Amino acid sequence: MNRAIASILAVLSLFALPLAAQQSLPPAPLAYEQLEDPAQEEAAQALMETLRCLKCQSQSIADSDAPMAGDMRHQVRSRIQAGEEPEAIRAWLVERYGDYVSYAPTVSETTWPLFAVPVLLLLVAGLILWRRLRKAS
Amino acid sequence: MIAELGLAALWLAAALSALQLLGGVLAQRKEASEIARLVRPAAIMQGVLAGFAFLMLLWLFYVTDLSVKLVATNSHSAKPLVFKLAGAWGNHEGSMLLWVTVMALAGGLIALVERRLPEKTMLATLSAQAFVGLGFYAFLLLSSNPFERLPQPALEGIGLNPLLQDIGLAFHPPTLYFGYVGLSVAFSFAVGALLTRQVNPNFARAMRPWVLGAWIFLTLGITAGSYWAYYELGWGGWWFWDPVENASLMPWLAATALLHSVGVLAARDALRTWTIMLGVIAFSMSMLGTFLVRSGILTSVHAFAVDPERGSFILVLLLLYIGGSLLLFALRANTVSEGERFSVTSREGALVFNNVMLSALLGIVLLGTLYPLLTEAFDVRVSVGPPYFNPVGAIFTIPMLLIMAVGPLLRWRGDSFARIKNSVAIVAAIMLAVLALVLILGSYGLLPVLGLAVAAGLAVGSFLPLRGRNLMRAPLSLWGMVIAHFGIAVALFGMASETAFSEEKLAAVPVGESAQVGPWNVNLEQVAPVAGPNWTAIQGRLAASYDGGDPVILTPESRNFWAPPQETTESTLATRWNGQLYAVIGNQAADGRWQLRLWWKPFVTFIWYGGILIALGGLLALIGRLRTDLKRRYVKSRQADRAKEAAAL
Amino acid sequence: MTSLKVWIPLAIFLLFCGVAAYQLTQPKDEFVESTMVGKPVPDFELRPALAELPGVSIADLKDGKPKLLNIWASWCVPCIAEAPHLDVLKRQGVEIVGVAIRDRPEDVARFLNQYGNPYTKIGADDLSEIQLSIGSSGVPETFVVDGNGIIRHQHLGDVRAEHVPVLLQKLAEAGAGA
DSSP: OHHHHHHHHHHHHHHOHHHHHHTSSOOOTTTSOOOSSHHHHHHHHHHHTTBBOTTSSSOBGGGOOOHHHHHHHHHHHHHHHTTOOHHHHHHHHHHHHOGGGBSSOOSOTTTHHHHHHHHHHHHHHHHHHHHHHHHHO | OHHHHHHHHHHHHHHHHHHHHHHHHHTTSTTOHHHHHHHHHHHHHHHHHHHHHHHHHHHHHHTTOTTBHHHHHHOOTTSOHHHHHHHTTSSHHHHHHHHHHHHHHHHHHHHHHOOSSOHHHHHHHHHHHHHHHHHHHHIIIIIOOTTOBOSSOOSSOOOOOGGGOOHHHHHHHHHHHHHHHHHHHHHHHHHHHHHHTOOSHHHHHHHHHHHHHHHHHHHHHHHHHHHHHHHHSSSOOSOOOOHHHHHHHHHHHHHHHHHHHHHHHHHHSBOHHHHHHHHHHHHHHHHHHHHHHHHOOSOOTTOOSOOHHHHHHHHHHHIIIIIHHHHHHHHHGGGSOOBOOOOSSSHHHHHHHHHHHHHHHHHHHHHHHHHHHHHHTTTOOOOOOHHHHHHHHHHHHHHHHHHHHHGGGSOSSOOOHHHHHHHHHHHHHHHHHHHHHHHHHOOOOHHHHHHHHHHHHHHHHHHGGGTTSOTTTSOHHHHHHHHHHHHHHHHHHHHHHHHHHOEEEEEEEOTTOEEEETTEEEEEEEEEEEEOSSEEEEEEEEEEEETTOOOEEEOOEEEEETTTTEEEEEOEEEEETTEEEEEEEEEEOTTSOEEEEEEEEETTTHHHHHHHHHHHHHHHHHHHHHHHHHHHHHHHHHHHHHHHHHHHO | OHHHHTTHHHHHHHHHHHHHHHHHHSOOOOOOOOSOTTSBOOOOEEOBSSTTSOOEEHHHHTSSSOEEEEEEOTTOHHHHHHHHHHHHHHHTTOOEEEEEESOOHHHHHHHHHHHOOOEEEEEEETTSHHHHHTTOOSSSEEEEEOTTSBEEEEEESOOOTTHHHHHHHHHHHHHHHO
């Protein structure tokens, strides 16, 4: 059985050289391995779901098989394991790649409308409902 | 010959569409009654011709006529028949033709049967429909001709992307198109009513079945799309707030709001301008979604067949339709009065509250989706994802769901809170009980906990309108509402449960050994290579047993396609009543162990069961409404007959 | 008041059309720029990627001379295309330090045999750690680093003939600034 797999892999490597070559090195240790401490793993998972895979089309690093996403997962898990706070890791990445790497926008010079508009919408919704109320009574 | 026939039919249909537009416009002036008589026949003929053109395209795909460019580039003689036919709309040109065809058929249908509105309004509606249609005809005939011939017939077709040869995906786009077309009809009604200042309950009754129909299709489309992404992308995610997902959600939100406001207008003659506005917005969102998906202007994991040039064309159409109608709205809105008044504690009051919340939610999704596009114009790139949409959306969704649980108990026009306070107490007690229960069970995130509590309250609340009624005699549309609202509760329960209780296991397992995830024990029995037509795969054989029970056999695959070289994972699912086991096999490590990704997702299937229930509720309501309409029409024609007889005597 | 309110949807819509029309004319930029330009390269030390050449550490980037830091890999196809242009830079006296991403020594050796070796040192970055720490998001990428180890410029994608003078100029600027 293993011989059959080997021969198929050999055939495959003929067709898909760049791809196969890219995977010649095993993925980073913590790319596909969970942390032993469930609380730490949960924190890492939550963070990974909100970091953008830079090599993919709109996917988080938790949802991607791209090797670089694997390396980023390793980075996140090993830092969490070392006791770093998730938000510190996010900040570290944002310092390197800008806001683009994080799916969780924070209030900043460039993103404040994302937070101002919902507040405005709440006010407008409140106003519409209040005016209805007054009209009716 | 077939291709030329199709093309000729398409040109003729476009010409008729122009006639329909012209006739409808001229009919707005009194003296032009001659041409007005042509409008309805033109609309019907146009539907027949467009349908004929689409049949011709289906035929070309059926016989795999390789002298036609579209067939040669999208089909293959060896493809299974269903995918050959689906290939007709599985590409840009064909899908546009399908859209135009369904729109023309819908136009023909309203021209044939709709007699409730003043003729002038009806003609304005038909000319608005023709205006929208003409843009698509121009798009098809000038830049995306599906019937284009090759100078030399190809020897063999190129085929279809193997990833897209999926039965779900073959029927996903048409489902959404039916929804979009339904909203285009609603849009035409809104424009017609605005042009002739005839915003009244009859207008709402004429528009309602189209909104309902569109809403059913959109619900099904989103449900199916979500499930497809869930099992196909291999990571168990069912919603990621990806731009393409949002593009399908926005028309649904607008249609949901429209559906409820049109109900108020039909029953109570209130919310006139608001309904018109929503009619315009719902169709705008469909066009906007099409634009975002086709132009490739936003980065998405679901994007394919994108083309900036087509994007420009759609943008021009968008500007004409939406810009035009918003301009018309701005000019006319002040001449339409708001309609009947009502008190806050009334059915209308609850519906207005939810309409406002739905619109705000739509605004949030729109903002979050388009914001990266805006900042990119200033060379700043940002990402907006679940950490933004989930909490911000919840601020608007949770109050809406709370009102939704009890709103249907209120009477029209004016009611007292005291009358329904027992029901409210029941719903509130259930919510608090579930909230307490979940908090005792363990610590989960705030949103899923709230979601579970609200889902429980809503599930019970949705059935309360049936209390004290004879279930057999309750109108079908009431049943529809109950089931659709219950469906929302079911879907919400699935989402919250999946988020709160999912367990994940990544394990490197040698053949013969097991991994545990939640209550499941998964044994990797063997790994074997399998070969497909254009791929080879490593297939794992997993024996999964739930809580020590009899094992289920699962066979996840890791597939390697040859040309183009591409690796895909084929996930497998073991479905139980209380959730799904999701299994994926990855690569083999140097030490011979295999990488397994396992998830136990309690009640995840309820998300899609909920979606189906919502659509089913819509269907029941639609049947109920159509039956009432037919009865009313029958009674009316009987009365007319009697009047005639009386006059004859 | 009411007459103004009804124009809001139209205004928002036109704003959207303007932005969308502008974006349609812009080429789609798939690259993610590093925000580390102007900041120092963080501390690191990489083992040699192959036996013949030394590895790379932060000290090598702080030796007072501006140089190029080239992120590449033997499995990367555009890296083959950029090899001759790196060679041109090397012959003009530019020091190029390589960082090989997720690579094996034998693959690195084979690549350099086949396409030439423009590097004075090559470090092996098996976990993309250096790549992540300087905000690089793919291969190949080339950074201009001044004599104090501060990143002065990032070039995304493969270096082509027209990029050679740009890189030379950035190097000269980095040398003058340090």
